[in-house]
Structure formats: C-alpha cells, structure tokens
Amino acid sequence: MNQNILYKGWRIKWSSLFFFCILFLSSFPFSNSVLAVSISPLRQTISIDPGTQETVKIEVTNDTQEEKIFIPSLDAFSTNGGSNEIHFGKNDEALAWVDSTQKEYTFAPGEKKEIPFTIIIPNDAQPGAHYLGLFVSERSGRGQIGAQGRVGSLLFLYVSGRIEENVSLDSFTTNKKLYFGGTVFINAQLKNNGTIHIIPVGNVQAKKKDCVDYFEELNTEKKKIFPHTSWQWEKEFPLKNCGMGLYRVTLYVQYGLSKQTMIQSLSFYYFPPAFVIISFVGITVLIILSFIFYKKRKGKK
Template sequence: MKQWIIILSLISTCCLFLPTAASAIAVSPSRQTIVVAPGSKTTVEITVINDENENITVFPEIQSFEIDEQTGETHIVDVTDQKEWFHVEEETKTLEPEEETKFQIQITPPQQTEPGAYYVALFAKKQGDGGQISVGTRVGSLLFLYIEGKIHEQVTTEIFSTETNWFINDTLPLTLKYKNQGNIHSIPTGNIILTDRKGNEIQKEEINKEQTKVLAGGSWEREFIFSHIGIKYIGPLYVQANMNYGIEQKTVHNVIKIWYIPKMIITGVIICGILFCIGIIGIRYAKKTS
C-alpha cells in the first residue's frame, strides 16, 4: 500500500486541474489521493468557502474525469458504476459570506471491485433561487482513487504509421498512438528516430515531451512531422519509436520502413522520358523524309 500512496501522490501532484468557470465558491484541496481495499469504507472531505457577499446554498456533485488523448486536457464525464460507491450525509448547506464548511464523502467500493485506478471529480455546486442550479457555478477537487490489489502496467501501440509506405515531398507526417491497458496511469516517454538505409540518424523527435499522464484505459495520440529531408536520402528509410513507461521502465519498440522518392527525381525522370520520346519520334521522322 505504501508504494501505491507514493506513486499516486507524485502523479496527482503534477497532474491535472479542473477547468471551471469563474466562481465565488472556493474548494480545497484541489486534488487528493487515497488507497482503499475492496469492501472497506473510507471518508474524504472537501472544504467549501463562500466568497460572495451574500448567503448561498451549495451541494456536492460527483463525476468522473478523463484526459483527452490528443490534447492532454481534462474532461468531466458522468460517473456510471462507481456512483454507488459514494455517499454524502448532508445534501445541501447554506453559507454566510466568508463562511466555510466541509462535506464528508464516504466511499465504499464493493468487495468484488477489481484493483485499479479510478478518477473522480468532487464538486461543490451553487444552488440558485427557488432551488434551481446556478449554471456554471461549481468548483471541484480531483480524487485519484486506487482500489488495492496487484499493480498491472501495460502500454501497447495502437497506431504507428504514415499515410503511405512511400512519399515524394521532403515532409513526412506520422501518427503514433499508445493505449494504457494497465490498471494505473502511465507516462510514456522516449523518442522517434528517422534513419537512412545504413542506420544513420536523419531526425529525432521526443515522445510526450509534455509528460502527459495516460489514465488507466486511456490513450495518448500525437502526429509527428519530419521535414526538410534531403534528396541524398533517396531510397528506403526507417522510422523507429522507442518508448519507456512505468515503475520498471518497460520498453515498447516499433519500426516501419518507407520509401523516399524525391519529387525532383520524379520530375527529372518524366522530363527525360519526354525528351527521349521526342528524340525517337524525331529520328523516325528524319528517316522517313530522307
């Protein structure tokens, strides 16, 4: 358990903030990490402060969050199966200006819950006049919840390809996508190297230089562009992706082969072909008229 607390704390410390509209509600902490055994009970709390100049009524709201695989931004999604794990004693609280209160949230994962990481956003939401929800007025805290059990780290390659296996321009776009098949978040890092047929490096790009976290079950996808590839590299080229992830720094290695035929060469061949045909026609015409 101690290992999990250290891992999750480090990851959550440098990870993610909830995108929210400007609000007169303040919530703390901004993020927290807990480890819970299946079938056991634990309690977390969020502190809510009324920064307005009038009384307000607030209530807790629980949702999941995920990370966009292409932008790395946090998105809130509806809680499904995990919603039944959470229970709040007091559904609403009324606060005077500058007053603060705490919501106690009890978490009870079922005994049969599979080990792994779950990602939850704990919101405090303002209630408007007449009991209506005040749209856009909510602030949240990120909860990294891990259910005790065996750590399983596995990141696989879903996409590693170019549009075609040959290209004529001096620019080569390439798509790389990883899938986190494990039960804890991972940070894939490494590099992509473009080499010639002799293995000489042409260009290198860094994988995930933003250090984006890939949540359990999530994906990471980016497009890389190799540009200004010289005409001297005509022929077969190789793109190698070397990625490391996890506590044990596991490695994923991928290689693809592509052919570079510069447009200048193709244009030259076409011109030579045309000139050759013109020459043949000219020779035949000269023979007929002589």
C-alpha cells in the same frame, strides 16, 4: 498492427504513487470562481484497499455576507484523446462508492467548515484508478428549483492491489510507401487498455542506414492517457539530409510505473524532386533518341 504489452503484479507504493500523481495534477487547472465560495484543496489523492472505507473532506468557505446553503454532489471525469482538458459526466462505478454524510449544509456569512465524503470500497473492487470531482452547489432561493452552478475539488481515487498496465499500438503508418519529394507524414496511435492512466514518453526517428534525417521526442507536454482512451501523434516533415533511398522510421515508447517499452518500425522509399525531374528528362531523351535511331536505321533499309 497491434502490439499488446500486459503487465500484472505491480503493487502500488505510496512513494511511486505520490510522484506520479504530482506530475498528473500539475497540468490540471481547476477553477472555483463560478460562485462566491472558496474550496480547498483543489486536488487530492487517496489509495484505499478493497473492503475498507475512508473519509475525504473539502473545506468550504462562504465568501459572501449572506447566509448560504450548499448542496454536495459527485461527478466523474476523463480526458479526451490524451489531452489535458477535463470532461465531466463520465460513467464510473466509483460514483456508487462515495457519498456525503448530509444532503445540504448551511453557512453563515464568511463561515468556513469541512464537508466530508465517505468512500466505501466493495470487497470485489478491482485495483485501478478512478477520477472524480467532489462538488458543492448553492441551493436556489425560495420558489426556485435546483441549484446554481457548482465548484469542486478533483479526487484521484486508487483501489490498491495489483494494477494492470496494458497498452496497444493500434496504428503506426505513413501515408505512402514511395515519396517523390514533398513531405513525409507519420501517424501513431496508442490505446490504454489498463486500469490506470499512463504518461507515454519516447521518440521517433527517420534514418537512411546510419544517417538520421529526422528525430523528435514524443509527448514533451506529458499528456496522460486515461484508461480505455487513445492518444494520437501525427507529424509531417521534409527529408533533406540523407538523400534518396530506403528510409526506416522507428518508434520507441516507454510508459507506466513499470517502465514498459515498445518498439516498432516501418520503411518507405524517398526520391528528391531533382532526381524525379532528371530521371523524367533522361527517359524522355532516351525514348526520342531511340525513336530517331530506329527511323534512320529503317530508312537505310
């Protein structure tokens, strides 16, 4: 069952954006230990209006005792399935909006200097978020081709305007509708169809009437769902407090700057192992007694 919730008309404000990005940035370690070079800042955020341009800079320090030539470059990243692991090599239109002013920079031993990147946002750019990496790599020595390694800074680029927060509940299921003991398995999958990343929070609970047998907070690690990616939650748990009968599982999710919510429920029946065994024995005994009674009655005739 799909449940689409679309929110338009939310103007990005610097206060909300700053708080949101601090949460986002805190969970992304980004190492610059590949080369003997230091880069600062490791992460930065900027919001730009369509049809305008800005310049962002990274401060690069040559930590060696030799002259080095560094080449600036650009890449886009995303995360996989809502995890906090960064994957570069993503296609993003924003790669065409950013350019360095020079093709290479020469650094004396121990020298520190800033490398600028110019960002030009097209007039028709749609509001939303873009996730880029601003890199430098060391140029190979004479007689060699290419560059050696790369280190960089994460850039969270927001095109300001009206953003779209659109999340669908693509899946919310149990693997059975009737449980005879054992554990209950629940699966939920959210997809971010919007233009900005979200951090879903909420809870899931299983209850029989007013008796809550299972309760758990969702996404306590504050994992993010990037635009056009999915987040999946799976849980297996035993029922032990409320006995047999009809159970209702309710999923509550809140997400986005606008605090949108979605609620979805499903039901299943649960019978504990003891009940199954007793029922089986009882039915078996009843069948045997019925057969004996039938034989005796037939013998009297």
